[in-house]
Amino acid sequence: MLNVYRKKFYQVLTIMSVFIFGAYMPSNAGIVSTTDIVEVKQVQLDREYILESLAREEVQSMLELEGVNAADAKARVESMTNMEIQTLAAQMDKLPVGAGLSTLEWLLVIIIIILLL
Numbered sequence: 001m002l003n004v005y006r007k008k009f010y011q012v013l014t015i016m017s018v019f020i021f022g023a024y025m026p027s028n029a030g031i032v033s034t035t036d037i038v039e040v041k042q043v044q045l046d047r048e049y050i051l052e053s054l055a056r057e058e059v060q061s062m063l064e065l066e067g068v069n070a071a072d073a074k075a076r077v078e079s080m081t082n083m084e085i086q087t088l089a090a091q092m093d094k095l096p097v098g099a100g101l102s103t104l105e106w107l108l109v110i111i112i113i114i115l116l117l
Helices: 002-024 034-055 057-065 070-079 082-094 103-116
Strands: none
Touching: 034 057, 034 070, 034 082, 057 070, 070 103
């Protein structure tokens, strides 16, 4: 008999909590366009691509030759804005496969990274 009352009490308590707490929760609904979703996903993919490039041994050795710590470069990429990530990824895609950056291009990349720190 006690279990029946306890069960009823919990049911009433649950229903009351849904109504009470549900009334005070603010909700923000808006339309999310497909373009917004694609942009967010593209930025995530670009960020992963840049971080994977930084993880390569030859890139890390080039950064160390220029005096940039690989961990600092990775931290900087993680803190970049979406626009910076898209710009950097677009510039990386323009380079031929297997070709390296020229000295001037490396210098510009390093200066940008240092200035943004």
